[in-house]
Amino acid sequence: MNVSMPRCCRRYLCIISSVFFSLILFIYIQYFQYLSNNENLNQPAYCNQTIIRKHFMQNKSPQELFEENPSQSTFTYEIHNGNFCLSLRPHALVFVISKSNNFDSRNAIRRTWGNFAHISSLNKFSHVRLKLLFLIDIDESRLLSIKLEQRLYHDIVQVRLPQYYSLSTYRDMAILHWTDKYCSKAMTTVKTDDDIFLNTYLLANIINTIRINTTIHKTKLQCSYSDTSAIIYGNLFKQAPVVRSSSNPIQEGTRYITTNTEYPCSHYPNYMSGFGYIVNRNARSKLLCTFFRDKLPFHMSDVYVTGIIPEYVDIKRQNLDLLISYRSDDDCENFFKERNPNSYACASSLHYNQKQMNIFERFNTYWQHVYENKFLYINHKIILSKK
Ligand SMILES: *[C@@H]1O[C@H](CO)[C@@H](O)[C@H](O)[C@H]1NC(C)=O
Ligand SMILES: *[C@@H]1O[C@H](CO)[C@@H](O)[C@H](O)[C@H]1NC(C)=O
Numbered sequence: 001m002n003v004s005m006p007r008c009c010r011r012y013l014c015i016i017s018s019v020f021f022s023l024i025l026f027i028y029i030q031y032f033q034y035l036s037n038n039e040n041l042n043q044p045a046y047c048n049q050t051i052i053r054k055h056f057m058q059n060k061s062p063q064e065l066f067e068e069n070p071s072q073s074t075f076t077y078e079i080h081n082g083n084f085c086l087s088l089r090p091h092a093l094v095f096v097i098s099k100s101n102n103f104d105s106r107n108a109i110r111r112t113w114g115n116f117a118h119i120s121s122l123n124k125f126s127h128v129r130l131k132l133l134f135l136i137d138i139d140e141s142r143l144l145s146i147k148l149e150q151r152l153y154h155d156i157v158q159v160r161l162p163q164y165y166s167l168s169t170y171r172d173m174a175i176l177h178w179t180d181k182y183c184s185k186a187m188t189t190v191k192t193d194d195d196i197f198l199n200t201y202l203l204a205n206i207i208n209t210i211r212i213n214t215t216i217h218k219t220k221l222q223c224s225y226s227d228t229s230a231i232i233y234g235n236l237f238k239q240a241p242v243v244r245s246s247s248n249p250i251q252e253g254t255r256y257i258t259t260n261t262e263y264p265c266s267h268y269p270n271y272m273s274g275f276g277y278i279v280n281r282n283a284r285s286k287l288l289c290t291f292f293r294d295k296l297p298f299h300m301s302d303v304y305v306t307g308i309i310p311e312y313v314d315i316k317r318q319n320l321d322l323l324i325s326y327r328s329d330d331d332c333e334n335f336f337k338e339r340n341p342n343s344y345a346c347a348s349s350l351h352y353n354q355k356q357m358n359i360f361e362r363f364n365t366y367w368q369h370v371y372e373n374k375f376l377y378i379n380h381k382i383i384l385s386k387k
Contacts, residue, residue, distance in 0.1 A: 046239065047265040052312045055264055056294065062313045066223040070292035074181075075174045078138060079150050079158035085183035090131040092207045092278070093186045095175040097168070098194040100139035100146055105194040108360040110153065112367040113200045124378060125204045128211065134194070135175050137161050168301040172274075173291050176284050184221075187214060188233075189284060191305075192276045197332055197346045197366050201377035206233065206278065206320060209382040214280070221281060223289035225313060230286045232306050233384075234277035235344070236319035240268045240303075256300070263298065270317055271307025275324050275345040286313045318384060320344075332362070336369040341380035 044051055057065055085093075096114070098106055109132070116130045136146060136158045150156040159174045172191060179189045188210065192198055210233065221227075242263055243256045279287065290309045291297060298304040310317055322344035325335040332346035348362055370377070 043260075043264060043266045045265065046267040046269050047263065047308065047311070048269070049312055049314075051265060052308060056296070056298070056308070057312065062225040062290070065293050066225060066289055068293055070289075071295060073292050075170075075177050076160040077158060077178070078143070078160050079147065079156055080178075080182065081133070081150070081154070081157050082182050084131070084133065084154070084157075085186065088129065088131070088183075089185040089187075090129045090183065091187045091211050092128075092130050092190050092203070093175075093179055093183055093188070094130055094132050094190040094192070094198075094203070095179075096132070096134050096192055096194050096196075097171050097175070098134045098136050100136055100142040102194050103145075103149065104359050106134055106149075108363040109194065110155070111360060112363040113198050113370070116200065116204075118371070119200060119204045122204075122378065125208055128204050128208045130200075130204060130207065133157055133175075133178075135159060135171060135178070137171060167297070167299050169297045169299060169304050172301045172305050173288070173297075176279065176288055179284060180288055184281075187211065187216065187281065189279045190276060191274065191279070192345070193274070195348050196275050197348060197363055198276050199336075199344050199370055199377055201370065201374045202322070202342075202344050202380065203276070205378055205380060206382050209384060210278070210280070213384055217281075221285035223285065225286075227282050227286065228314075229280070230283035230310075230313075230315040231280050231318055232272055232277055232283050232310060232315055233280075233318045233320055234272035234306070235275070235322050235324050236270050236272060236317055237268070238270050240271070242266055242268060258300070268303050269307040269311040271303050271310075272317060273324055273345075274302035274306075275347065277302075277306055283310070283315045286315055289313075320382065332366050333369065336366050336373075339373055339376060341376045343377075 047055065053059055053061060060068075094114070096106070096109060114132045116132060119125045119128060119130055132155055134156050136156060138158065138160055139146075146156060146158055150158075157175075157178050159171070159178075161170050161174070175191060176189055179186050188207065190203070242258050242265070244259070245257065287305060287309055290313055294309075298308055306317065309315070321342065323335075323340055323342040324344055325332060325346040327335070327347075332348060335346045336343055346366070348359065
């Protein structure tokens with residue numbers, strides 16, 4: 001009798017064992033996924049004030065936090081443009097976050113939607129003062145060209161952020177800090193980016209509505225938690241789920257991925273689209289008071305500035321139910337052609353790094369559509385709801 005197995009049996013054994021081990025591996029992976037899913041399931045739906053206080057603010061209430069000395073209290077400006085607001089109390093400082101490199105985008109904005117002469121020439125908006133500014137961080141190789149650009153246009157603020165502050169959170173807080181320091185009477189600050197086309201007429205209509213609804217207090221604002229007139233206006237994202245992993249990190253980027261340690265809840269507090277949110281004076285003050293005492297600001301700027309801090313210090317987020325196009329195929333022309341009175345903002349595909357097209361030509365095409373339909377946007381009724 002032959003003790004060794006027949007050839008065919010050995011092959012079977014081999015197959016069976018590999019199937020067996022694959023199965024073990026499969027179960028093991030499933031189990032881990034189950035565990036991590038379960039961890040998400042056990043997480044609170046969203047981080048409310050109590051959780052934010054524990055997780056981000058060393059368990060301090062806003063009142064306690066505001067009594068502390070700020071750990072940082074200023075930004076440093078390479079170009080501070082400190083006289084910009086000298087003789088002026090803008091209703092909106094429209095800040096476009098830009099990069100030294102992107103002269104073409106700034107040029108396109110200045111010549112299209114950022115040219116607010118179109119607004120002040122209208123009877124209805126003759127009292128609405130909008131001012132455009134670009135916030136640029138430091139690119140050492142282009143300091144001189146930015147200086148010259150500023151001499152020409154007087155619309156640049158350049159902030160010195162160390163290289164490792166790649167976080168957009170710092171740039172967004174810098175525009176609020178600049179407003180506070182050099183233009184403290186401004187009624188609102190609007191935040192947008194240099195690849196966004198904003199509908200100027202609709203923006204002016206919104207600012208005018210806010211202006212009529214706002215009693216201006218001229219006193220300098222202190223860090224006060226009890227202030228109840230802090231409001232951020234814009235387009236609200238409700239109950240946005242937190243992205244924990246990406247199936248395609250190369251394409252989608254890792255900037256949206258957030259670990260449990262960074263943010264321990266499964267959804268974000270309601271927050272505003274960064275394509276053009278509007279911060280009033282009181283909200284600005286509360287945001288700065290918190291930010292300068294926060295030792296580890298959250299990395300996603302829109303979530304942090306318009307969601308996490310507002311949840312913590314009780315800033316009202318007012319949804320204007322605007323239309324914003326997030327389409328990545330640069331369909332802004334069709335977006336504005338649709339003639340919806342709510343069309344507010346659109347990202348050009350420059351957002352997605354295809355730099356070959358001429359941005360001014362594109363923006364000018366959108367501008368023609370917006371300009372032709374301006375009365376649609378000017379006369380649209382903006383509702384500032386009580387809640
Ligand atoms: C916040 O959420 C936690 C857990 O879901 C809950 O226990 C707590 O009461 C909530 N706090 C507030 C102020 O709603
Ligand atoms: C602004 O609008 C709200 C809600 O409609 C209203 O309660 C408030 O009194 C208004 N404020 C001013 C100053 O008109």
